[in-house]
Amino acid sequence: MGDIWDGFVEAIKLIITFDPYVMKITLFTLYVCGVATLIGMLVGIPLGSVLALYRFRGRQLLVTLVNAGMGLAPVVVGLFVFLILKRRGPLGFLNWLFTPKAIVVAELILAVPLIAGITMAALQNENPKIRMQARSLGAGEARSVLTLLRETRLSLMAAVIAGFGGIISEVGAAMIVGGNLLKGGEPYTRTLTTATVLEIGKGNATQAIALGIILLAITILLVYIMTLIQQGGLMSQPVKVARNLFTRRGGEASA
Amino acid sequence: MTPFLFIDGLRHSYDDRQVLNVDGLEVHEGEILAVVGPNGSGKSTLLRMVNLLEEPTQGDITYWDGSRLSEMNRKQRRELSRQMAMIFQEPLLFKRTVRANIAYGLKIRRMDGEERDKRVDKMLERLNLEEFAERDALTLSGGEAQKVTLGRAMVLRPRLLLLDEPLASLDVPTRKMLRRDISRLVRDMGVTAIYVTHDYHEVLEVADRLAVLLDGRLHQVGKPNQVFGRPSTEEVAEFLGAENLLEGEVKENREGMAVIEVEGVAVEALSDIPAGARAKLLIHPEEVTLMSDAGEAGTARNRLPGRVTEVNVMGALVKVGLDCGFPLVAYITRASQEEMDIDKGRRVTAVFKATSIHVMPFTQAGDGAA
Numbered sequence: 010m011g012d013i014w015d016g017f018v019e020a021i022k023l024i025i026t027f028d029p030y031v032m033k034i035t036l037f038t039l040y041v042c043g044v045a046t047l048i049g050m051l052v053g054i055p056l057g058s059v060l061a062l063y064r065f066r067g068r069q070l071l072v073t074l075v076n077a078g079m080g081l082a083p084v085v086v087g088l089f090v091f092l093i094l095k096r097r098g099p100l101g102f103l104n105w106l107f108t109p110k111a112i113v114v115a116e117l118i119l120a121v122p123l124i125a126g127i128t129m130a131a132l133q134n135e136n137p138k139i140r141m142q143a144r145s146l147g148a149g150e151a152r153s154v155l156t157l158l159r160e161t162r163l164s165l166m167a168a169v170i171a172g173f174g175g176i177i178s179e180v181g182a183a184m185i186v187g188g189n190l191l192k193g194g195e196p197y198t199r200t201l202t203t204a205t206v207l208e209i210g211k212g213n214a215t216q217a218i219a220l221g222i223i224l225l226a227i228t229i230l231l232v233y234i235m236t237l238i239q240q241g242g243l244m245s246q247p248v249k250v251a252r253n254l255f256t257r258r259g260g261e262a263s264a
Numbered sequence: 265m266t267p268f269l270f271i272d273g274l275r276h277s278y279d280d281r282q283v284l285n286v287d288g289l290e291v292h293e294g295e296i297l298a299v300v301g302p303n304g305s306g307k308s309t310l311l312r313m314v315n316l317l318e319e320p321t322q323g324d325i326t327y328w329d330g331s332r333l334s335e336m337n338r339k340q341r342r343e344l345s346r347q348m349a350m351i352f353q354e355p356l357l358f359k360r361t362v363r364a365n366i367a368y369g370l371k372i373r374r375m376d377g378e379e380r381d382k383r384v385d386k387m388l389e390r391l392n393l394e395e396f397a398e399r400d401a402l403t404l405s406g407g408e409a410q411k412v413t414l415g416r417a418m419v420l421r422p423r424l425l426l427l428d429e430p431l432a433s434l435d436v437p438t439r440k441m442l443r444r445d446i447s448r449l450v451r452d453m454g455v456t457a458i459y460v461t462h463d464y465h466e467v468l469e470v471a472d473r474l475a476v477l478l479d480g481r482l483h484q485v486g487k488p489n490q491v492f493g494r495p496s497t498e499e500v501a502e503f504l505g506a507e508n509l510l511e512g513e514v515k516e517n518r519e520g521m522a523v524i525e526v527e528g529v530a531v532e533a534l535s536d537i538p539a540g541a542r543a544k545l546l547i548h549p550e551e552v553t554l555m556s557d558a559g560e561a562g563t564a565r566n567r568l569p570g571r572v573t574e575v576n577v578m579g580a581l582v583k584v585g586l587d588c589g590f591p592l593v594a595y596i597t598r599a600s601q602e603e604m605d606i607d608k609g610r611r612v613t614a615v616f617k618a619t620s621i622h623v624m625p626f627t628q629a630g631d632g633a634a
Contacts, residue, residue, distance in 0.1 A: 138356055145315050145350035145426070146369040146416065149342060160359055 016218020020226075023219055030196065035223060038177065038200040041112050046173045048113075049120030053172065054165060056121070057128025058154055062140070075129065078122025083115075087185030090115040094186065107188040109198060115182035120172035127171055131164030132157060166239035170232055177228055180206055201227075267326075268293040268456055269314070269424065274323035276309055276480075284309050284320070284480045291424075293328070296450060296457045298471035298488075300464040302503065306480040307460040311426045314458065316345045328423060346373060349417035353429040355409035357401040362393060362412050365401045369420045387419040391445060407438035411445060418449050425450060425457040431466055443470060464504060476500050494622050498544045501624070507593040508547040511626070514539050521618065529589035532565040535623035542626035551620035552594035554584065555613045556604050565618045568592070572610045575601070582606075588614055 023031045060072055092098055094106040094114070105111045139160055143153040158165065180202035183189075187198035189207055196204070201224040208217035267290035276284040284306040291297050299307050312318040314325060316333075325333040331340055349369065357365050366387055370380045388394050391411050396404065401412060410430060417425060430446065431439040447470040450457050459467055464474070468488055475485040476495075484496040495501035501509050512526035514537050522535040524543055537543045553564075570592065574585030582601045586592045592614055596606070606612065 136354070136356065138352060138354065139358070141312075141317055142350070142352060142356040143368075144317060144345070145348070146420070147346040147349075147372045152372060156358065162359075 015215045020219035020222040033196045042177045045116035053121045053124025057125035061129040061132035079126045083179040084181035087182030090186045111186040116176040124168045124172040127168035131161040270326040272324045295472040298459045298467035299475045301477035347423040349422040350426040351430045363397045387415045427459045507549045510545045527590040532618045533621035544624040546622040549593045549595045553615045564615045568614045
């Protein structure tokens with residue numbers, strides 16, 4: 010119990026003093042996971058949509074890959090990306106190994122199947138007639154799919170939360186392809202999870218617990234914000250305010 | 265007059281199973297054409313093809329602007345489909361406010377915001393939906409929701425409105441109300457409509473013409489009273505729930521006055537079917553009069569003594585089952601039931617005119633009289 014309490018106190022201390030080392034690692038983690046989640050959305054949502062709504066050759070194979078990808082071991086993905094990006098690997102010329110880019114690539118491979126898989130399931134659950142209704146009201150093919158996606162926005166948000174949660178908490182891939190490096194004494198490819206592993210290795214339990222608590226706190230906070238957006242508590246308020254402002258102004262203009 | 269819409273030799277199959285086979289069907293401008301048929305008869309498929317949502321295996325549709333389905337490019341299809349709107353059995357509302365739902369199609373057509381709001385407001389007002397405008401559409405009751413879908417379609421001022429069983433999932437009072445809203449709005453706006461339903465009662469008041477679709481084939485098209493009074497085939501008569509669909513053999517035919525023997529009883533009817541041939545007869549139950557005394561005067565040619573086997577009160581009317589040598593059903597008023605003291609076992613005479621019998625040629629298809 011003592012260790013956890015000490016870790017907790019240490020975590021509070023590190024946070025309120027804006028400890029530069031911890032701040033750097035935290036911002037780096039958010040950056041890497043944010044970029045990977047964003048690209049993951051841009052790839053995963055369209056991919057999931059296509060798999061859910063269209064029939065074509067090779068679809069079954071892709072669906073299997075996506076479903077299998079939802080349970081990929083991060084260590085294996087890390088190893089795979091390592092082999093591809095290492096100096097003698099097929100993409101070795103990019104010199105991405107042990108850079109933030111390598112971590113983004115690995116996290117992306119982990120996030121895309123999660124986002125695509127949940128998107129696919131959500132769309133297949135939705136009434137297919139919604140799309141037909143949209144088309145019969147004049148929507149083109151693309152517009153009808155967008156309408157359907159909008160109908161499933163709760164599940165899409167869940168897909169994004171799952172993708173983000175999956176990669177911010179993983180350590181294996183980031184460790185293998187990032188290397189948990191410092192550059193000029195400053196954290197370079199060190200994330201909250203790899204840093205935690207390092208501190209444990211050094212026998213520095215208090216510091217590890219502090220980092221773990223920060224990681225947990227950040228995850229909970231971000232997921233909470235996304236949940237608010239999902240449930241309409243956060244976004245709808247500004248929208249309502251803006252609408253009121255707009256209509257009032259419109260009223261004055263016409264008066 | 266060139267038809268508003270012409271369906272020509274339309275065939276459609278799913279996995280080698282033919283679900284639609286319509287040789288020719290015209291829709292006139294400004295009319296409400298009801299397409300009736302049991303579930304699975306191909307009605308919805310027909311609508312989806314007209315609405316360009318599904319491609320027929322074979323055949324063509326000619327639209328009001330002269331364009332033909334078989335010759336249209338993508339752009340023409342898009343333009344044409346924007347002149348139509350469809351309402352389905354389920355409301356299929358989007359997760360937005362009622363107002364946003366009604367504005368959906370106008371937004372797609374990139375209508376300018378002010379004009380759009382005006383049109384939407386007017387539609388909300390016409391349908392008495394103003395108080396629901398800002399409500400989440402998914403919180404509405406079935407009837408209200410279907411009313412919103414009506415508004416969402418009609419706000420587009422379509423040339424052709426397609427209705428696919430729009431009342432099927434509603435309760436009876438709501439159905440009545442919405443039917444009134446539909447017919448009022450469609451008539452007021454001069455929109456042509458194709459109304460598909462398995463329940464023909466639903467469209468009797470609103471349809472100008474009735475098309476009966478059975479097993480993917482068009483059996484009869486005509487004014488409702490014509491279709492009901494003179495169904496073209498026994499399948500149509502059966503689908504329309506005809507009582508007294510009988511089978512017999514023409515014994516003699518003198519200048520169109522035929523004597524037809526039904527289970528040993530001779531019935532006189534107007535028909536061109538020659539002696540020796542078999543025929544189907546439809547005796548409308550509301551045209552059968554019951555008399556307690558066979559001797560009463562009258563011009564009706566058919567007077568059959570019989571015994572009452574069944575009495576069922578159906579609202580204002582009473583359905584009386586008789587055994588006249590063959591089973592016969594008559595509808596009488598409750599007043600006359602009481603006056604004549606009609607009850608099971610009572611002996612009466614069933615009286616009906618030769619002109620109130622509809623005779624159809626015998627087809628092997630539906631063997632066995634109803």
